[in-house]
Structure formats: structure tokens, C-alpha cells
Amino acid sequence: MIHLIKNAINEGLLNIRRKLGSFLITLLMVSLSFMVFDIFLIISWNLGTALKNEQENVGIEVFLRDNITEVEAVNLADIISGMEGVRSVYYVSPEEAEAVFRADLPEQADLLTLLGPQFHLPASIQISLQPDYRTSDKVGGLARTVSGMDGVEDIVYGKEYLPGLTRAVDILAKLVILAGLVLAVSLSLVVANTVRLAVTRRALAVQIMSIVGAPGWFVRVPFLGEGLLTGVAGAAGSLLLTVAVSWMLSSSVPHEFLPVKWVMLVLILGASSGAAGSWIGMKSGIPKPRS
Amino acid sequence: MLTFQNVSRFYNDWPALENINFKVQRGEFLVVSGPSGAGKTTLFRHIWMGDLPSIGTVEVAGYRSDRIRKDDLPLLRRKLGIVFQDFRLLPERTVFDNVALPLQVAGTSPKAIRRRVFSLLAEMELNHRRSSYPHELSGGEQQRVAIARAMVAHPVILLADEPTGNLDPEVSRRVIDLLIEINRSGTAVILATHDPRQVPAGTARFLYLERGHLVNPGIWDGYRQL
Numbered sequence A: 001m002i003h004l005i006k007n008a009i010n011e012g013l014l015n016i017r018r019k020l021g022s023f024l025i026t027l028l029m030v031s032l033s034f035m036v037f038d039i040f041l042i043i044s045w046n047l048g049t050a051l052k053n054e055q056e057n058v059g060i061e062v063f064l065r066d067n068i069t070e071v072e073a074v075n076l077a078d079i080i081s082g083m084e085g086v087r088s089v090y091y092v093s094p095e096e097a098e099a100v101f102r103a104d105l106p107e108q109a110d111l112l113t114l115l116g117p118q119f120h121l122p123a124s125i126q127i128s129l130q131p132d133y134r135t136s137d138k139v140g141g142l143a144r145t146v147s148g149m150d151g152v153e154d155i156v157y158g159k160e161y162l163p164g165l166t167r168a169v170d171i172l173a174k175l176v177i178l179a180g181l182v183l184a185v186s187l188s189l190v191v192a193n194t195v196r197l198a199v200t201r202r203a204l205a206v207q208i209m210s211i212v213g214a215p216g217w218f219v220r221v222p223f224l225g226e227g228l229l230t231g232v233a234g235a236a237g238s239l240l241l242t243v244a245v246s247w248m249l250s251s252s253v254p255h256e257f258l259p260v261k262w263v264m265l266v267l268i269l270g271a272s273s274g275a276a277g278s279w280i281g282m283k284s285g286i287p288k289p290r291s
Numbered sequence B: 001m002l003t004f005q006n007v008s009r010f011y012n013d014w015p016a017l018e019n020i021n022f023k024v025q026r027g028e029f030l031v032v033s034g035p036s037g038a039g040k041t042t043l044f045r046h047i048w049m050g051d052l053p054s055i056g057t058v059e060v061a062g063y064r065s066d067r068i069r070k071d072d073l074p075l076l077r078r079k080l081g082i083v084f085q086d087f088r089l090l091p092e093r094t095v096f097d098n099v100a101l102p103l104q105v106a107g108t109s110p111k112a113i114r115r116r117v118f119s120l121l122a123e124m125e126l127n128h129r130r131s132s133y134p135h136e137l138s139g140g141e142q143q144r145v146a147i148a149r150a151m152v153a154h155p156v157i158l159l160a161d162e163p164t165g166n167l168d169p170e171v172s173r174r175v176i177d178l179l180i181e182i183n184r185s186g187t188a189v190i191l192a193t194h195d196p197r198q199v200p201a202g203t204a205r206f207l208y209l210e211r212g213h214l215v216n217p218g219i220w221d222g223y224r225q226l
Helices: A004-020 A022-057 A070-081 A092-104 A106-115 A138-147 A161-201 A203-211 A216-249 A261-283 B038-048 B070-077 B095-106 B110-123 B139-151 B169-184
Strands: A059-062 A086-092 A125-131 A152-156 B001-012 B014-024 B031-035 B057-058 B078-085 B157-161 B189-194 B207-208 B213-215
Touching: A004 A022, A004 A216, A004 A261, A022 A161, A022 A261, A059 A070, A059 A261, A059 B038, A059 B207, A070 A086, A070 A125, A070 B095, A086 A092, A092 A125, A106 B110, A125 A138, A138 A161, A161 A203, A161 A216, A161 A261, A203 A216, A203 B070, A216 A261, B014 B038, B014 B213, B031 B038, B038 B057, B038 B157, B070 B078, B078 B139, B095 B110, B095 B139, B110 B139, B139 B157, B139 B169, B157 B169, B169 B189
Parallel strands: B031 B189, B031 B207, B078 B157, B157 B189
Antiparallel strands: A059 A125, A059 A152, A086 A125, B001 B014, B001 B057, B207 B213
């Protein structure tokens, strides 16, 4: 069995060596197609990171009524911190709010002096959310619950930009999946066509092998191996080309390269497109032995 | 070892073979003759089960056409050696690699393959040609390579489908002599030919096929007029 497997692998390598030129052309085609996908992934990854950073800052600011005592405010903060989706809460007293105002907007600090010592900024509770609660639906729901609580004057949570941000992140994720699927299908067809041509070119060998008693898998393994290799090597080649392009553009367009997990995903996509392509190619290409 | 029992094969109601009955014993030499289109090749396809009967059963080396599984086909074919009129050698492989193919697909070790192929090529006076490619050989040499490939895995039956069809008379005679020699060493040989007089009288049993039927089985000796 060991010799049989070895022979099947040798057969595949021999086939590739015999038509190295056409194999390299296919490899280049697959690499260039994958490169377009890699660049799209890099843009998506960087855009996604920026959007995620924005989402990180999504939280709720709960402004309290003037008449609420500090003890009541802290009790309210405790209740809110126990609610689903809340990661942490922070009580901002009127004094701290004034200090922050003066620090953030020093040119408008005079306004506070003009309003007199009776005026003070309202106390507030800043709510930070669990990552999966940073969508407009969930933040809105939580905000509605909190706004009905005693002592709450007003609530601010980025009602205007949050739906757009959530949608943008969703669309981006869907686009990546769609592009991956489209690429997987088109590359499978490229590989399928290559394998079908290889099968046609080797029709005599396939027939003779079958007639002299080769098991079906022995005939198929070289083609499957060729498809897999085309897919993986094409994906790996595209990543090398993309690294080069990324390096060249890094000074003019600051960006991050893909994380290891995504690189692995590209390679797996290459392997599966290659395998699917060989399967389609063999299915329609391998002839029945004739006499 | 080989039995055709009431075998008929229809393609869209057209009978390629009809009610064929015969047996081949171990070590026998059978010549199947008949004009072009008589069904000789279809009969051969049924022996290596590249085609199965519409009616009846074929039994070859313990495998029955009505019970054989797809996985058994390679095992059956390893017990057969097949030679074609157009040689069917793989053009991109050397003589050695062509002859070694049946052993490679059966999982034989490289060392055993080398030993067997070298000895067979020497027997068939092809050793000096082992690194040549098929297009560098004469027709006779190509057919000898094809016979070597058919014999390399020690088949129990050698099927030769018009092996001399593309060869001149002198080379044809040598190929027939080689088949007779193979048969004398104990391998059953089934030869399809449109000219049964190539085979010397007394060396073989003859069957004559015409339009898918066996004509006068057991009587015709390959020489007398039908």
C-alpha cells in the first residue's frame, strides 16, 4: 500500500514536471486572482479595525437630575452595573464634570464663572458596554430601560451615528464573505478547467491505467494533488505578491497587513478551491476505458 | 477459468453479441476470428469487464459479471494482460516505464519492479531499448513492448486484440510466435484476428464470430471454408 501511495504521488509530480509551463501559467492566473482578493481583504481589515475602534468607544452617558444625592447616584450606578450587556459604570460627580469641562474646553471655562456659583454641571453615570452590546439595537434597548429609572434626566448614546456604524461593520463583514465565495467559485472553475484539460491530455494514460488494474483513487489522486497544489501555491504566491505591494505602499498609505488568522484563511480558501476544481474537472473529464 | 454463459449484449436493441457460450481452460490458446464489426472487440471488453452483458454471465478468474463490484475491477484486470492493435503505449514514458506501469499501479516495490522488468525486457530482447521512447521504436518493437507490459504482472490470461493489424507479415509472424511461446509457458492466450491462418494448425482452438453470433462452434478449425 505504501508503494502504491508513493507511486500515485510520484505520478502526480511527474505530470506537473511534464507540463511545467502550463502549470506555472495556471499558478500565475490563480495568484493574480487571489491577489485582488488579498488587497480587498487588507482594505477590509484596516477599515474594519477603524470601525471597531469607533465601536469600542460606544457607550451610554446617563445625566442625573439635580436633586439626586450622591448616595442615590451611586446606588443607581450599582443597579445599572448589574444589567445585561454592561461591562462597567463610572459615576461622574458635578465637581468632576466641571473639572473635565475646564480641562477639555479651557477657552470656554469663563462661561462657568459667568453663570455663578449656583450653577453646576449635572452628575452623570458613564456606561461602558460588552463588545456584542455595541450595536444600535442593543444600545437603544438598554438606553430606553435606563431612561425610565428614577433620578435619570437625560441619556446620550450616539443615536445618530451608531446605526450607520453598525450597518457599515455588518456590510463590510458580508462583503468579505461574498467576495470570498465569488473568488472560491471562480477559482474552482479555473482549476476545474485546468484539470479537465490535463485529464483530456492524459486520456490515454488514464485509460491504460484503468485497464492494467489501477484502483480508481490511484487515477484520481494525481489530479486532485495537482488541483490542491495549484490552489495552495496560488494563494501563497498571491500573499507574497501582496506583501511586496503592501511594503511598497506602506510609507504613502499607512496600513496593517493581514493577521495570521486571515492569512491561514486565504490558504485554506486556495486549497478548497483547488480541491473543488479538481473534483469538478475529474467528474466531467475522466473517460471510461474503451477497447 | 473463463466462461461465457448465454451472453448477449444489446446497444439500443442492436445485438452486438447474441447468445454466446464458450469456455477457456487454464493454459489454452483460443483464436477468435471474424470480419470487422463481428463483435470480437466487444467480446474482449466483456472479458476485462469494461462492458457487462445485457443477458447472461461472464466469469473470469473467479469474478462473475453479475456480482462484480466496482472495487473488484482493478483486481480482475491485474489477472489479465491486454494487447491492442494500436499498441497503446504512453508516448511520454520510456520502454522501461511503460512495461513497469501494471506493477506500479499494483503497489509493487521499486526493487521488485526493476528486477521483473529487466528480466522480461531481456527475455523479449528489448533490454537495449529500455530507455527509448515509443516513437523511437519500430512497429514490431512497439508491439513487443506492449506484450511485455501485458505479461509483466504474470497474468493468467493474455488478451491480444488484433495485435498484428498494424504490422508487416514478417513482424506479424514473430509476434504470433511470441504469443505461442507465452502460451507454452502456461498462460492462456486469447487472440482476436481477422486472419486465423496466422496461427499454425494444432496450436489453438478457433471460434468464428459473425454479426455477434458464434458460427459452428467446436467445428471450425480456422482453415476450412465456413
